[in-house]
Amino acid sequence: MKKTSSAPNPHPAGVQTDRVDRAILRQLQRDASISNVALAEKVNLSPPACLRRVERLRETGLIRATVALLNPKALDAGMLVLIGVILDRSTPDSFADFEKAAQKVPGCTECHVVTGEFDFFMLIRTRDSESFNRLHAEKLLYLPGVRQIRTFVVLREILSTTAFPIGDSAGARTQDITRA
Amino acid sequence: MKKTSSAPNPHPAGVQTDRVDRAILRQLQRDASISNVALAEKVNLSPPACLRRVERLRETGLIRATVALLNPKALDAGMLVLIGVILDRSTPDSFADFEKAAQKVPGCTECHVVTGEFDFFMLIRTRDSESFNRLHAEKLLYLPGVRQIRTFVVLREILSTTAFPIGDSAGARTQDITRA
DNA sequence: CTTGAAATACTACTACG
DNA sequence: CGTAGTAGTATTTCAAG
Numbered sequence: 001m002k003k004t005s006s007a008p009n010p011h012p013a014g015v016q017t018d019r020v021d022r023a024i025l026r027q028l029q030r031d032a033s034i035s036n037v038a039l040a041e042k043v044n045l046s047p048p049a050c051l052r053r054v055e056r057l058r059e060t061g062l063i064r065a066t067v068a069l070l071n072p073k074a075l076d077a078g079m080l081v082l083i084g085v086i087l088d089r090s091t092p093d094s095f096a097d098f099e100k101a102a103q104k105v106p107g108c109t110e111c112h113v114v115t116g117e118f119d120f121f122m123l124i125r126t127r128d129s130e131s132f133n134r135l136h137a138e139k140l141l142y143l144p145g146v147r148q149i150r151t152f153v154v155l156r157e158i159l160s161t162t163a164f165p166i167g168d169s170a171g172a173r174t175q176d177i178t179r180a
Numbered sequence: 181m182k183k184t185s186s187a188p189n190p191h192p193a194g195v196q197t198d199r200v201d202r203a204i205l206r207q208l209q210r211d212a213s214i215s216n217v218a219l220a221e222k223v224n225l226s227p228p229a230c231l232r233r234v235e236r237l238r239e240t241g242l243i244r245a246t247v248a249l250l251n252p253k254a255l256d257a258g259m260l261v262l263i264g265v266i267l268d269r270s271t272p273d274s275f276a277d278f279e280k281a282a283q284k285v286p287g288c289t290e291c292h293v294v295t296g297e298f299d300f301f302m303l304i305r306t307r308d309s310e311s312f313n314r315l316h317a318e319k320l321l322y323l324p325g326v327r328q329i330r331t332f333v334v335l336r337e338i339l340s341t342t343a344f345p346i347g348d349s350a351g352a353r354t355q356d357i358t359r360a
Numbered sequence: 361c362t363t364g365a366a367a368t369a370c371t372a373c374t375a376c377g
Numbered sequence: 378c379g380t381a382g383t384a385g386t387a388t389t390t391c392a393a394g
Contacts (some may be wrong), residue, residue, distance in 0.1 A: 002328060015254055017254075017255075023248055024257070025248070028248035029245070029247055029248050029249070029250050031245060031246065031247065032212070032213075032246045032247050032248040033212075033245075033246040035306055035385095035386070035387090036386075036387065036388095037183070037385090037386065037387085044361070045363085045364095046364050046365080047277060047364095047386085047387075047388090048363080048364070048365085048387090048388075048389085049362075049363055049364070051387070051388075052362085052363090060254075061251050061254065062250060062251050062254050062255065063248045063249070063251075064248075064249045064250065064251050065211060065213075065245065065248070066211065066212045066213040066248050066249070067208070067209055067210065067211065067212050067243075067246070067247065067248045067342055067343070068205070068208035068209050068212040068243045068245070068246050069209070069243070069244045069245045069246070069247060070205055070208075070209050070242060070243060070244065070344075071241050071242050071243075071348075072344060073243050074195055074240075074241065074242050075197075075205070075242065075344075075346050075347070076346075076347040077344045077345070077346075077347075080292065081293070082294060082301055084332075099338050102339065103338065103339050106345055106346055107344055108339060109339070109340075109341050109342065109343070109344055110282060110337075110338065110339055110340050110341070111332065111337075111338040111339040112260065112262070112334040112335075112337050112338060112339075112340075113335045113336040113338065114262060114332040114333060114334050114335060115185070115331075115332060115333040115335060116276045116330065116331065116332040116333070117330075118332065120338075121262055121332060121334075125344040125345075150296065150297075151295075151296065152264075152294040152295060152296040152298065152301060153294060153295040153296070154292040154293065154294055154301075155292075155294065155295060156292065156293040157290075157291075157292050158279050158282060158283065158291040158292060158293065158300075159282065159283050159288060159289070159290055159291040159292075160289075160290050160292075161289050161290070162247055162249055162289065162342060163247070163289070164250075164252060164255075164257045164287055164289055164305040165257070165286055165287055165305075166250075166255050166256075167255065167256040167257075167307070168335075176219065209370090214379080215370090215371070216371075216372065216373095217370085217371065217372090225379095226378070226379050227371085227372080227373095228373075228374085228378085228380090229378050229379070230378075231372070231373075232378090246392080283366090
């Protein structure tokens with residue numbers, strides 16, 4: 001049985017995408033300010049059909065959001081700092097407490113649990129070294145359960161994008177999974 | 181002399197923004213799929229006036245792009261890996277060569293020159309541990325001038341956003357710069 | 361179930377006050 | 378910056394593959 005899409009799948013990892021969907025996604029993650037008619041032309045579809053697909057991609061969660069990428073340097077957030085965090089103790093509560101608090105750190109754009117010598121890794125946007133120092137002294141050092149914070153100041157942003165390669169086999173992974 | 185916008189400034193760091201501009205930016209970096217009329221209402225402006233501001237924010241570079249944020253897990257890019265890179269030698273050529281090559285690493289979304297124990301820090305999106313291992317063995321280890329690569333596999337993405345706080349004093353920094 | 365064509369409603373955009 | 382008008386798009390409806 002090989003029905004195409006009769007069962008609306010709530011799990012993002014299980015959604016089906018064909019070649020046209022992926023063409024749409026590639027375009028929109030590069031530039032979402034394009035009009036629907038222009039997008040439709042690019043993917044060789046009629047505007048209504050194209051619009052329906054975009055809506056479906058939104059509903060299924062493949063498109064999480066459409067946002068404007070701003071210029072940090074012009075908006076008092078020109079400094080980027082990466083920090084690696086080591087917790088005092090590796091207990092469930094310890095992790096949970098830190099996670100909860102970390103999300104409230106102003107300027108924190110990313111926070112991840114990682115393997116290796118750190119427990120967490122965070123990306124923080126701030127104005128300058130002075131403002132970061134204030135954040136470091138008044139917030140970061142007071143995050144719950146922190147044993148050590150290692151700071152990496154970004155001197156130059158070589159590459160910064162939100163776009164990632166979209167494979168040709170999403171939704172048809174079987175063809176590639178053996179190709180190790 | 182206090183003309184509002186007679187001199188279009190080519191330098192992103194020198195652009196002027198008032199309270200309304202910043203309200204627009206805050207909205208658009210959260211959700212740029214909003215219509216211009218709805219945006220205008222949110223910031224208490226007429227649609228044409230709002231549109232003019234948005235266009236100006238684009239032209240001045242405060243809005244770098246408008247993009248769709250996709251769901252990596254559903255698109256064969258569910259694995260996020262952070263890597264710290266130490267170069268063999270700290271020479272200008274060594275850095276330049278690496279930077280050039282790093283931008284071509286498939287799945288690399290961010291690459292930064294940092295202070296501290298690493299020279300570079302990169303964020304890489306890939307499918308799974310197998311595909312990362314392939315990337316690691318076939319690409320990363322062959323990047324020019326690499327002495328050591330330290331890998332941090334992301335186990336859980338606690339927070340991931342492109343939005344950062346927009347200060348109330350962009351374009352009017354004088355009021356805050358002394359407030360150390 | 362998806363597409364494409366036509367019709368409607370709304371929006372973006374322009375000119376002017 | 379706001380109002381009014383025009384042009385274009387988004388969106389719905391419907392018929393067909």
